[in-house]
Amino acid sequence: MTTPRRALIVVDVQQEYFDGPLQIQYPPRDDALANIVTALDAATSAGIPVAVVQHTYPDGTPVFAEGTAGWQLHPAIVEAAPTSAEYVRKQFGSVFAGTEVAAWLAGHDVDTITIVGFMANNCDIATAVEAEGLGLTSEILSDATGAIHLANEAGTVSAEALHQTLMVLLQSNFAAVATTADWRAALDSGSALPKSNLVSSAVEGRAALV
Numbered sequence: 001m002t003t004p005r006r007a008l009i010v011v012d013v014q015q016e017y018f019d020g021p022l023q024i025q026y027p028p029r030d031d032a033l034a035n036i037v038t039a040l041d042a043a044t045s046a047g048i049p050v051a052v053v054q055h056t057y058p059d060g061t062p063v064f065a066e067g068t069a070g071w072q073l074h075p076a077i078v079e080a081a082p083t084s085a086e087y088v089r090k091q092f093g094s095v096f097a098g099t100e101v102a103a104w105l106a107g108h109d110v111d112t113i114t115i116v117g118f119m120a121n122n123c124d125i126a127t128a129v130e131a132e133g134l135g136l137t138s139e140i141l142s143d144a145t146g147a148i149h150l151a152n153e154a155g156t157v158s159a160e161a162l163h164q165t166l167m168v169l170l171q172s173n174f175a176a177v178a179t180t181a182d183w184r185a186a187l188d189s190g191s192a193l194p195k196s197n198l199v200s201s202a203v204e205g206r207a208a209l210v
Contacts, residue, residue: 003190003191004105004190005109006043006048006110006113006139006187007108007110007112007113007114008039008040008048008049008050008112008113008114008115009051009116009117009118009127010036010050010053010081011117011123012053012118012119013033013052013073013076013116013117014070014072014118015069015071015074015171016055018117019070021063021124022063022118022119024147024148024159025147025160026146026147026163027143027146029146030127031143032146032167033074034117035116035141035198036077037076037077037080038184039144039180039184040061040077040081040082040115042183042187043082044080048187049104049108050085051085051086051088052077053088053095053117054073054090055089057071057091061070062193079143086104087158088101088104093122093126094123094126094127094129095123095127096131096134097126097132101158105136111135111136111137112137112138113131113139114140114141114183115127115138115141115145116140116141116144116180117144117146118145118146119145120140120149120162121150121162125169125170125174128175131186135208137176137192138176139178139183140167140170140172141178141179142167143180145161145163146159147159148162149179150162154209157173158178172196172198173198173201174197175195177193177195178193
């Protein structure tokens with residue numbers, strides 16, 4: 001099997017997710033942050049290209065307004081990112097929408113993106129879905145991302161249930177899901193992460209739950 005040509009995409013690890021209304025609830029945000037830093041260190045050591053993405057809205061918006069405290073990258077990310085990191089600002093969920101990320105990846109001959117950061121229930125899944133259409137393989141590190149509690153007209157779901165559901169969904173089609181430790185082992189061995197498919201996941205789901 002060909003060794004994946006990876007890039008690490010660090011999505012929106014900003015103070016809004018630690019101190020604002022979008023506080024990550026599961027996994028514990030400090031644990032997720034530590035795993036993101038671990039992934040950054042591993043990528044830097046392996047010479048893997050790194051993109052650090054920052055969600056940015058205009059002045060006056062309730063979250064991610066440029067220049068506000070919540071908009072700032074977490075200091076741990078600023079410290080851990082390599083000097084060669086590509087810094088990207090975005091306004092939409094996917095890191096590809098309205099940015100040059102796809103061109104940057106092509107310039108580095110990348111065929112596989114590893115997604116870490118926030119949130120699993122918004123920007124991470126949007127990025128993995130759009131990557132499929134761009135012909136890229138996606139990986140997502142389950143313990144280096146996070147979700148929030150949600151409630152609206154459609155119902156209520158806890159962050160833990162939402163996170164677990166999204167990881168199963170992603171593994172069924174859009175991304176290989178792994179822990180940071182398993183990803184580091186894959187880096188060391190030059191191997192791809194295992195991913196299921198929709199048919200196999202449906203068959204296994206029916207056997208387990210019907």
